[in-house]
Amino acid sequence: MPKEKVALIGSGNWGSAIATKMGINTAKHDLFETEVQMWVFEEYVKFEDGKWVRPARGAKPPEGKTWIDEGYSPLTQVINEKHENVIYLPGIPLPPNIIAQPDIHKAVSGATMMVFVIPHNFLAPIVPKMEGAFAKNAIGISLIKGIEFEREAGKEKPILISDLLKAEMKKGIYEDWEVEMSVLMGANVANEVAKGDFAEATIGCPKKEDGEKWVKLFDTPDFKVNAIEDVAGAELCGAMKNVVALGAGFSDGLGYGGNTKAAIIRIGLKEMQKFCEVFYGDRKIKNETFLESCGVADLVTTCFGGRNRKCAEKFVTYKLAGSDKGWDVIEAEELNGQKLQGTGTCVDVMKAIKSLGKEKEFPLFAKIHGIAFEGHDPKTLVNIN
Amino acid sequence: MPKEKVALIGSGNWGSAIATKMGINTAKHDLFETEVQMWVFEEYVKFEDGKWVRPARGAKPPEGKTWIDEGYSPLTQVINEKHENVIYLPGIPLPPNIIAQPDIHKAVSGATMMVFVIPHNFLAPIVPKMEGAFAKNAIGISLIKGIEFEREAGKEKPILISDLLKAEMKKGIYEDWEVEMSVLMGANVANEVAKGDFAEATIGCPKKEDGEKWVKLFDTPDFKVNAIEDVAGAELCGAMKNVVALGAGFSDGLGYGGNTKAAIIRIGLKEMQKFCEVFYGDRKIKNETFLESCGVADLVTTCFGGRNRKCAEKFVTYKLAGSDKGWDVIEAEELNGQKLQGTGTCVDVMKAIKSLGKEKEFPLFAKIHGIAFEGHDPKTLVNIN
Numbered sequence: 001m002p003k004e005k006v007a008l009i010g011s012g013n014w015g016s017a018i019a020t021k022m023g024i025n026t027a028k029h030d031l032f033e034t035e036v037q038m039w040v041f042e043e044y045v046k047f048e049d050g051k052w053v054r055p056a057r058g059a060k061p062p063e064g065k066t067w068i069d070e071g072y073s074p075l076t077q078v079i080n081e082k083h084e085n086v087i088y089l090p091g092i093p094l095p096p097n098i099i100a101q102p103d104i105h106k107a108v109s110g111a112t113m114m115v116f117v118i119p120h121n122f123l124a125p126i127v128p129k130m131e132g133a134f135a136k137n138a139i140g141i142s143l144i145k146g147i148e149f150e151r152e153a154g155k156e157k158p159i160l161i162s163d164l165l166k167a168e169m170k171k172g173i174y175e176d177w178e179v180e181m182s183v184l185m186g187a188n189v190a191n192e193v194a195k196g197d198f199a200e201a202t203i204g205c206p207k208k209e210d211g212e213k214w215v216k217l218f219d220t221p222d223f224k225v226n227a228i229e230d231v232a233g234a235e236l237c238g239a240m241k242n243v244v245a246l247g248a249g250f251s252d253g254l255g256y257g258g259n260t261k262a263a264i265i266r267i268g269l270k271e272m273q274k275f276c277e278v279f280y281g282d283r284k285i286k287n288e289t290f291l292e293s294c295g296v297a298d299l300v301t302t303c304f305g306g307r308n309r310k311c312a313e314k315f316v317t318y319k320l321a322g323s324d325k326g327w328d329v330i331e332a333e334e335l336n337g338q339k340l341q342g343t344g345t346c347v348d349v350m351k352a353i354k355s356l357g358k359e360k361e362f363p364l365f366a367k368i369h370g371i372a373f374e375g376h377d378p379k380t381l382v383n384i385n
Numbered sequence: 386m387p388k389e390k391v392a393l394i395g396s397g398n399w400g401s402a403i404a405t406k407m408g409i410n411t412a413k414h415d416l417f418e419t420e421v422q423m424w425v426f427e428e429y430v431k432f433e434d435g436k437w438v439r440p441a442r443g444a445k446p447p448e449g450k451t452w453i454d455e456g457y458s459p460l461t462q463v464i465n466e467k468h469e470n471v472i473y474l475p476g477i478p479l480p481p482n483i484i485a486q487p488d489i490h491k492a493v494s495g496a497t498m499m500v501f502v503i504p505h506n507f508l509a510p511i512v513p514k515m516e517g518a519f520a521k522n523a524i525g526i527s528l529i530k531g532i533e534f535e536r537e538a539g540k541e542k543p544i545l546i547s548d549l550l551k552a553e554m555k556k557g558i559y560e561d562w563e564v565e566m567s568v569l570m571g572a573n574v575a576n577e578v579a580k581g582d583f584a585e586a587t588i589g590c591p592k593k594e595d596g597e598k599w600v601k602l603f604d605t606p607d608f609k610v611n612a613i614e615d616v617a618g619a620e621l622c623g624a625m626k627n628v629v630a631l632g633a634g635f636s637d638g639l640g641y642g643g644n645t646k647a648a649i650i651r652i653g654l655k656e657m658q659k660f661c662e663v664f665y666g667d668r669k670i671k672n673e674t675f676l677e678s679c680g681v682a683d684l685v686t687t688c689f690g691g692r693n694r695k696c697a698e699k700f701v702t703y704k705l706a707g708s709d710k711g712w713d714v715i716e717a718e719e720l721n722g723q724k725l726q727g728t729g730t731c732v733d734v735m736k737a738i739k740s741l742g743k744e745k746e747f748p749l750f751a752k753i754h755g756i757a758f759e760g761h762d763p764k765t766l767v768n769i770n
Contacts, residue, residue: 187643187644187651189642198769258574258686259572259573259585260577260584261686262678263609263682266585266677266685269676288672291655291676293648296650297647298647301644301647304643
């Protein structure tokens with residue numbers, strides 16, 4: 001039986017972290033070819049003053065020179081020599097069978113299993129370059145976090161990133177067939193997973209055989225992976241949790257105790273489930289999904305530790321002190337250049353719910369939206385009827 | 386239609402807190418007689434130096450005198466005059482239709498709905514005194530936390546407090562029928578509920594009609610109550626959560642991050658579910674139970690805020706520092722005279738699991754037991770296979 005050829009598309013923080021598990025497993029299991037091509041967006045790097053640096057953002061090499069002339073090396077070359085992604089996951093060794101490759105077409109050449117971990121605005125420019133390269137029986141998995149929405153007024157509805165990916169991959173010569181797309185989600189942040197801290201993940205897959213292959217590729221003793229046949233549920237949880245985390249942060253800002261916060265988390269989990277059923281009921285959403293790592297565990301982590309929780313707490317603290325600071329100000333103060341996902345998702349989710357006239361079925365989401373964007377008193381959070 | 390006559394058996398911290406909700410609802414809904422008799426274990430109290438005090442534990446009044454002679458008043462009298470349980474829930478007004486009654490037989494006289502909130506070692510001395518007093522069509526609900534176990538070696542199995550109560554109530558003249566027993570559980574601590582902080586509760590009931598009546602009795606805008614037809618699942622969650630909280634505390638003591646802790650909570654919830662199914666599978670355990678307040682919400686609160694978590698963190702901290710402090714020492718240091726439930730339950734739960742040879746199906750519980758009682762390295766916590 002021919003072995004599965006694995007390609008990893010993406011090599012940022014999460015891509016490099018997951019490569020540490022994939023490299024172990026392709027070397028260990030006969031199912032896979034040992035070598036994994038990892039597509040790297042090529043950059044130039046240099047070791048200077050004790051650390052690896054890149055040219056300043058937007059900088060160009062001097063007239064008539066290249067970055068190489070200036071003492072820089074391609075990132076792919078450094079990764080392949082040092083077996084370390086010195087920029088995006090410094091200090092963590094990558095397995096030597098993970099091979100950095102700057103050419104996307106070469107990276108996926110002959111691939112039968114493709115792992116996508118790129119920012120989702122990279123999909124449109126990158127995926128078309130794969131045309132004709134990967135095997136026609138290939139399957140894919142998305143580790144991309146986020147959600148998109150149909151923007152037409154009154155018809156807003158959530159779009160899965162895995163569906164966008166599937167649609168991109170169907171273009172060109174692959175038109176007459178579909179790449180089966182799974183997703184990997186859960187309570188797992190890159191740096192902790194890379195260090196080998198114990199974490200779990202959930203694979204949402206369209207069919208059992210795909211799930212079994214993906215589990216073999218990712219599961220290790222410190223990274224327990226479970227597959228469920230529910231792509232939409234697993235993927236939507238990862239976006240919706242950020243909305244609930246705003247509610248958890250409001251509760252913290254109001255000084256409410258553990259039981260109130262636990263109630264908000266629990267009601268949030270139920271509304272996440274309802275949201276999945278309302279918008280993706282035709283995709284067999286499963287109840288178990290919400291007891292998996294992608295459901296309750298990821299939600300708990302986000303509601304106690306995440307940046308959405310933190311900024312929402314600040315929002316209420318300022319409000320109670322009589323100062324109406326906007327989300328953009330809080331974001332700038334608290335996040336050191338990073339962005340909040342929860343606020344944008346909250347707006348889109350509420351539009352989608354309103355387009356179906358179903359606000360009454362989502363009392364907590366409606367309260368969170370009211371406080372975050374309609375000037376409602378934060379104390380209305382718990383008027384959940 | 387005759388109205389329901391409600392009796393509240395117990396008036397400690399939780400009993401008094403829940404009385405604040407019951408009093409509102411019996412006054413509001415036509416279903417109930419307005420007045421609620423609340424059985425109070427009679428004590429003597431006196432206002433002295435700005436606070437209410439009781440005689441020292443075990444103290445007797447001087448020869449030939451009573452506590453009344455010494456300037457004390459019966460607690461029931463003070464409650465009925467001040468509409469406040471000055472000892473067990475000071476500072477919170479009780480609705481005036483809650484009537485303190487020191488005589489248990491009178492308290493339940495003609496009662497059709499009985500709410501039990503007494504320490505479970507009071508059941509045997511108190512319940513028999515109710516014989517002949519309550520209505521023959523009466524239903525009951527237990528708010529008593531805890532669990533018992535069959536003690537015969539090799540046959541250990543969990544016994545529900547609600548079943549013990551049912552058995553006690555069947556004695557004597559009630560022999561030929563059964564009092565349908567429900568339970569009220571969830572993420573709700575007495576003082577927060579009494580203050581009116583938003584919290585939730587779950588009623589596990591044997592049939593829908595009972596659940597509807599109990600919801601009417603307890604549900605208020607700040608105390609959202611939901612009924613499910615699963616007594617055993619709801620009741621067992623309340624005991625098992627304390628075992629998982631030990632694991633959460635170990636994780637904190639080891640310095641593990643949010644994702645590891647979330648994984649322990651999640652796996653713990655699944656093992657709680659399995660435990661219910663293994664020992665009470667014949668009682669139609671429901672999957673939804675674990676997404677109710679009594680399941681995930683109470684577990685989250687306990688794993689972030691409770692005393693079991695705190696002592697387990699200390700246990701590991703000492704161990705890592707080379708000092709093997711026993712649970713009794715930590716309990717004395719940390720809990721100011723209160724007791725840990727999780728350790729005793731952990732021992733009993735493991736005996737029950739071992740009596741069926743099912744250790745392999747409960748890898749997390751087994752790890753927690755190994756660390757807590759078998760001298761295992763705390764780091765083995767995450768070797769969950």
